[in-house]
Structure formats: structure tokens, C-alpha cells
Amino acid sequence: MPTIVIQPSAKDASLESGYPTTNTGSDKNLWIGRYFIGFSGNSVYRALVQFDVSSIPAGSTVTNAILRLYIGLVTNSSIAANITPYLVTEVWDENTVTWNTAPAVNMSVFGTISAVTGPGWYEWNITNIVNGWVNGVYANNGVMLRTSETQNFETKNFFSREESVNLSLRPMLITSYEVSILVSLNDRRFAKTKTTYTTYDMMNFTNVNSSSAYSMMTYFVNNTGANPALLQLQISPGDDVWLNDGDSIVIQPGETKALVPFIYSQYTRLSYKNTNPGNSTTITVWYEAQV
Template sequence: MRTIFIKPPQHNAFWITKGISGNCMVCQRKPILLFGRQAGRVYRSLLQFDLSPLPQGLIILSARLACYIGYDECPGRIKTIDVYQIMSRYSLKRKLRRTPILTNSQPIDSKQTASGPAQVVCFDTTSLVQNWYSGAAVNLGILIKAHDETLNELTGLVSSRHPDSQQWPYLEIGYQEADASPGKCASSTLELQNNVVSADEWQQTPVVNILRFNYSYIVVNTGAHGAIAVLQQSADGRSWQDESGICRIAAGQSAALIPGFIVKYARLCYKSQFAGEATALTIYLQGRTSGR
């Protein structure tokens, strides 16, 4: 599997709305993209990426959106961030809007964070990028909002106007090149490695389109404490089910998680075995196509 990074976003901005369904004021060219609520106003942010650098004929296996926290009004408080597919057209040239931007009814992904600035937050956007690339969905961008917009607190993500380009938002897309011969693929193997650190809450590896592969996850615990992991699969990238029981990996040990059946998407969920005992993990995803 190969990887391409799309950075910076083509557009980034945020909206200020008086009430959840009131008129919107567009704010561009700001170093921070705000979302949340303050003084009766709701803030939501937008990102749009240009996928034209991707050549035709690729097989998109995974995609994630990575953003850095640039402002946190309430550091230490756990907050949930939702990302949505934007469904309606909009104009960033207009400073005011009378109608809200339409999104899907369900978020693409949600993440919890309690840390302050400089933390990176990653969202799984695999199915959305696949639909953008294939033309099944129109690429109008991604809306970022607080899960609970009744709480009076603001959080901000670093935008492409920030002086530190290393913290600009980006899309990380994993893909394979399709061969010109019908029914063949340029690569018959899949190899992916994630170096992570466990936490008290569940975390997930990037979602991968696994339909073509016989595969397994191998978890190596390189830290000093125990961890647990569960293999999950999904037919649509939204509804997930456990494909394995909870696997415990002691410090210095490794374990393999192998599916009994294969559907389109897979991911590995992991966390610390005991609260407060984070540990370093190396997670390998390895597979090969059937009949090769």
C-alpha cells in the first residue's frame, strides 16, 4: 500500500451563527478554525481538499483527516468533536448566509479529546474519500462541530493560515494502483504499520478497505504495561461488529488477530489493559490477495 498526503486544504473557514439555525457570518484567513459555543453564538468550521493530485485508476484503501488543536478554552475537559459530509453548495465570498449548510444526518466520525493545543486529532474518512474519488459523492468539503453545542466553550483547529505549516490540516490517503489488465492489481500484498500509544479509552487504527485480501493484524507490545485489542469489521464503514474476542497482550509479547470471514472494511481497536498504564504498540496489518 502506498500513501499520499494532501496538504494544505483548498479551503478552510469557520461560521458564526446566532443560534443553531440563525444567519451565518463567514470568517476566512484566520489562523484558527473555531467550533463550539460562546455568548449565544455557535461556531462551526469547514475544510475542503482538492483530490485532483490523485491519478485515475487507484484503489483507495484508507483515508484519514488529521488536524492539530490550536485553541482550547477549557483544557482538561473531555469534549467530543464530530465531522460531517457537507451536502449543499456554499460561497466563501459571501460574508453572510441566511440558510445553514446542509450535512448528512450522521457524522462521518467522532473523536474525544481532553488535551490542549498542539495535540493532533485524526478522523476516519475512508468511505467518504472513496465516494469522492469514484464520483459517488460530490466533494463539497467537511464540516467540523462540537458534539454538544449547548456547552459554552470554544475549541479551535490550526488552519492553513497558521505560521507553522507542520500543523496544517491534511488528508492521509492509502491506496494501491490498479493494473491495466482486467481483473489484476499491480500489487498482490498489503503491508501497513502503525506505531501507537494506548490510552484509557478505546482507540482505532485507520479503516482499511480489505475486501480483496486475506489478512491478519499482528500487535507487538513494545512498552512496559499490558494492552487489549479487538478486531472489528464493517460492510459499510459505519456499523461495526467485533470479529474477535478481547485479546490481551502483555508487555514484551505479541498476538495475531485473524478474521473468520471477510467483509469490506476492517480496523483494530486497542486500549490500555489497566487505567493509567499507557504502553507503546506496533500494529501490523498484512495480507495478500486470494489465489496469488
């Protein structure tokens, strides 16, 4: 399974509410989080990061995509900043974007959350987002990193693509992918992928699959871990709304189940999470589709 390291980012910038018309696209260090909100001021930072993923072959299934940022400065290491990357849905210019001109964000499409405290490398899993970019489900306008913005002095600073002293500290995206294989059998064609996921307390999602070229599809799921997991098949006519298809199911350790859509739609995926908080498991998902 090929792995590609993309470094640095194609563009990045911070947005600050306290200076809503200031552009930071050329800064070597960019901020995320809430610095201070009170009677004397209002200062919240959000960061935009975009990578060029054209080196990943079109039609591939991205099985893992990890965004890595090096945090160099923090306002208060005892205050954790819970940072989440969200899908950006509009084009933005690194050299002109400001708080007032920030691009729109889809808050329902996001990566994992990382609790950032002191300096060092931190990671976010954005597999669903990158897979959508590669397969044309989402336009690649990058991600916006932000916190819940409820805690003063949580701000953290990361090295941008403009870092010129230690180039290894610039933003990077590490991706693994596999190419879908079409198999001919009695004049029928099948597309098949296999991916392993780890469940969390928060609901996460498998890669998005387009069914526009297929008439039948099935998800097979095997629980290879030690705890049960909750699964739900979801369908979508596009990239802006998802509906649950059928009832959610619980899959026990060692169990394998099949899920088939009741309603035909262009896009499908599975949502998954822990059934019991703190008790994660691993699931292997096969997606099979027939022309």
C-alpha cells in the same frame, strides 16, 4: 515515508445557533464551543473544515494525519473546550452553509479530543478519517469540530483559510503515508502494511482495510510499550456500522498476537485502548492479506 503538509484548508465555516441563517464562510476567524445558553439567549458554535487530499496517492495507507488549528481568541482561558472532530457525511457549500443547513455528521467516526484553553497551536489526530478519504471508504466532506456543549463561555476562535496577514496561521493538515506493496510468491499475491499506534483511555481505531480484493487476511499485533492493551477485531459491510468479530483480547508488554476474522466482510479494522486508565502503551500492527 513521505509527509505532506496541506495548508490552507480547501474551505471552512462556522455555524452559530444564535444566528441560524447566517453564513461565515468568508470570515477570517471562526468560533467553536458554547458561548451562552440561558433564558436570554442560545449561542453555540460548531466549525466545518475540509482539506483537498488529492496530493496523497490513491491506494496509499495514511499512517498519520494531524489537523492543526491556531487558536487566536478565547472567551475564558480558565475554561477548557474539549474539541472533537467528527466525520461529515454530506456535501456543503462554504458560501451558503448555516446552522439551519448544516451537513449530517457520523458521530461514531471521530478523531482525538484536544482540551483547548488559551491561544496557540492545537492538534487533533484524524488518521482514521483521512485514510478513509484516500481509500474511498468515506467521501471527503471534511470534519465538523464541536464540543460537548455543556459549559457556558468555553468558546475558542481559530484563524480560517481567509487569514491574509499571517498565512502560516491558517488551518493545516500534516499527513504521512506509505504505499501498499504487492508481492508475488508462487502465483499468489500479498498486500502488507505496518503501522504503530499509541493507546489511550478512550477507544481508538486502526486504519480501515478493504478486503474486497483478498480472500484471506490477518492482523499481527506486537505490544512494544510498558503496559497491557485491549484489542478487538471489527468488521463492516460499509462505512456506517461496525460489529465486533470474536472476543476482545488483552496483549501484554512484549507479546505478539494474531487476529483473523471469523466472518468475512468488505472492511476490517482493530479497536484498541488502555486496560488501565492513564497507562498507555504502543502497539505495532501488521496487516497482511492474500489474493
